[in-house]
Amino acid sequence: MEKDIIDIVTEKEFVELSAQEREELKEFCSSEEEFNQLKGVFIGVEAMGAETYTPKPETKKRLDDLFYESHPKAAPVWYSSVLAVLIPKEKKIHRQPLMQIAAVALLLILIVPFFSSDSLTADADYVAQEYTTTLEEDALTDDEAPVDESLEDPITNSQDAIVMPSDGVISNGVILNNISVIDITTTNGVAGSGSVDYAWTAAEPDFSDHPDGIFAGDVSGELALSQPASESTDLLDLLTATF
Amino acid sequence: MTDESLMIAVAKGDKRAFDEVYARYSGPLIGYFMRMLWRDREKAEDFMHDIFAKLVRRPELFDPTRKFKTWVYSVANNMCKNEYKRAEVRKNTSNGLDSSYAVSDTNTNVFHEVADRQFKGEFDRCLADLDDKHSEAFKMRHMDGLSIKEIAEILDISDGTVKSRIFYASKYLAKSLKEYNPVLNR
Numbered sequence: 001m002e003k004d005i006i007d008i009v010t011e012k013e014f015v016e017l018s019a020q021e022r023e024e025l026k027e028f029c030s031s032e033e034e035f036n037q038l039k040g041v042f043i044g045v046e047a048m049g050a051e052t053y054t055p056k057p058e059t060k061k062r063l064d065d066l067f068y069e070s071h072p073k074a075a076p077v078w079y080s081s082v083l084a085v086l087i088p089k090e091k092k093i094h095r096q097p098l099m100q101i102a103a104v105a106l107l108l109i110l111i112v113p114f115f116s117s118d119s120l121t122a123d124a125d126y127v128a129q130e131y132t133t134t135l136e137e138d139a140l141t142d143d144e145a146p147v148d149e150s151l152e153d154p155i156t157n158s159q160d161a162i163v164m165p166s167d168g169v170i171s172n173g174v175i176l177n178n179i180s181v182i183d184i185t186t187t188n189g190v191a192g193s194g195s196v197d198y199a200w201t202a203a204e205p206d207f208s209d210h211p212d213g214i215f216a217g218d219v220s221g222e223l224a225l226s227q228p229a230s231e232s233t234d235l236l237d238l239l240t241a242t243f
Numbered sequence: 244m245t246d247e248s249l250m251i252a253v254a255k256g257d258k259r260a261f262d263e264v265y266a267r268y269s270g271p272l273i274g275y276f277m278r279m280l281w282r283d284r285e286k287a288e289d290f291m292h293d294i295f296a297k298l299v300r301r302p303e304l305f306d307p308t309r310k311f312k313t314w315v316y317s318v319a320n321n322m323c324k325n326e327y328k329r330a331e332v333r334k335n336t337s338n339g340l341d342s343s344y345a346v347s348d349t350n351t352n353v354f355h356e357v358a359d360r361q362f363k364g365e366f367d368r369c370l371a372d373l374d375d376k377h378s379e380a381f382k383m384r385h386m387d388g389l390s391i392k393e394i395a396e397i398l399d400i401s402d403g404t405v406k407s408r409i410f411y412a413s414k415y416l417a418k419s420l421k422e423y424n425p426v427l428n429r
Contacts, residue, residue, distance in 0.1 A: 004391045005406060006384060028410035037417035038410070044420070045385040048363065053273040059292050060265065064258075067299050071256035 009035070010042045246311035254302035264311075265295060271387065272319060278382050279323040290322055310396070316389065317397040320379075327375070362420065369419040373412055380405055381412035 005024055008017070014032040017025070029035045086098040093099055244260075246267065252260035269291055276287035294315065297304060305314055370378050383389045383397070384405075394405045 006391070006409065028406075028414065034414070034417075037421070038413050041413045041417045041420065042385070044362065044366070048366075053270050053277065053287075055269040055273055055291060056288055059288055060269075062292065063261075063265065063295050063299065066296055067258060067261055070299050071258070 006042060009039050010046070247307050247309075250298075250302065250305050250311055251307055253298060254305075261299070264298070268315060269295070272315070275316070275319055275387055276323070278386060279319075279379070280326060286326075290319070290326075293322065294318060310393070312389075313393045313396040316383070316387070316393070317399075320397055365420055366416065369416050370412075372419075373415060377408045377412040377415070380408035381416075384409050 005021070008021055009025070012021075014035045025035070029038055086101075087096050244263070246264065249260045249264050253264060272291045272294060273284075273287045276290045277284060280286045280290065297318070305311065370381070373381070380394055380398070383394045384391065389397070391402050391405045391409070395402045398405070
């Protein structure tokens, strides 16, 4: 509480009053005797002590009921407390935890691809370098040693490769589409190595029942071939009709 | 937290803010009504309840730009004035017995700590002899602990008038209680 003239009267003696204070008090007390009388009353009242009262609990209860009636309490929902923490209404939007979490997540989403693309670029560079080195090494190898072509043949080199029989006869033709490359073999020639019995092909009819397969071959069984369809007009026609 | 910010929270339905305002002002308001309404404890309790009920029902009545303490005391003062008018009407229509003056609180511990009981009795009598406007200002200053500025705001009068009323009451009391001189007796 701020000090006013009554506090000054209570605290000070008449002789201690400043000229301004005396001027202010002049209309209420002109002499020291009057001043002391006033002072006595003020101190006496203060000495009585402040009256303290405790309100009845019933009064508070009535007011509480009235308060809940005027401000109905919302039913507690399990997520209310979570929302109260994440989206406190008293905070500005940029200070709300939910917004801050969202901002961090957005930053991560934007930043992570940059790091990923850097690593991809580095990997691509490394692969390109490796590829170049391999090519150079291959070139050197090609120059140095002739390669047995049969070894590079994906079919003849494979254990599962179809190998022409020793007599060199493919009686009923060649299955295309299912085999990428087949050496052209004549009755007199043998390509590849190893031996696989092609007797099953002879037992089969002249066409394949495989849905994707195109069967082409000499009915007489003397010649079977596999070549690009564009080089064989018959085969091309067959393909065109198929598709 | 200031009274004013608590009242803003009360207007939004904050129960804890209401409890805090109640804890701060319920006791002093009962004391004020006790002094102003013939020491009638029941009436004081009812009036205090009415003030808080007003706060609950219509919190917008309080202007947050104003000081809550002076606002609530001015409301209390107006309630007392209305009660005086009602009492006057009852007095004129009654059989001549003024019931309100007869009521006193037997549970109060007022002045229990002061040794000079005679002085207290005489003080009360002198204060009752004073006219309302002087005793009102005196009580507000010395018993409710309000400053001269706050009293001026509550009563809607100037600071000078408050000072004048308080000193007039003090002078009257000093003259009347001269023989009890509380200072010299201690």
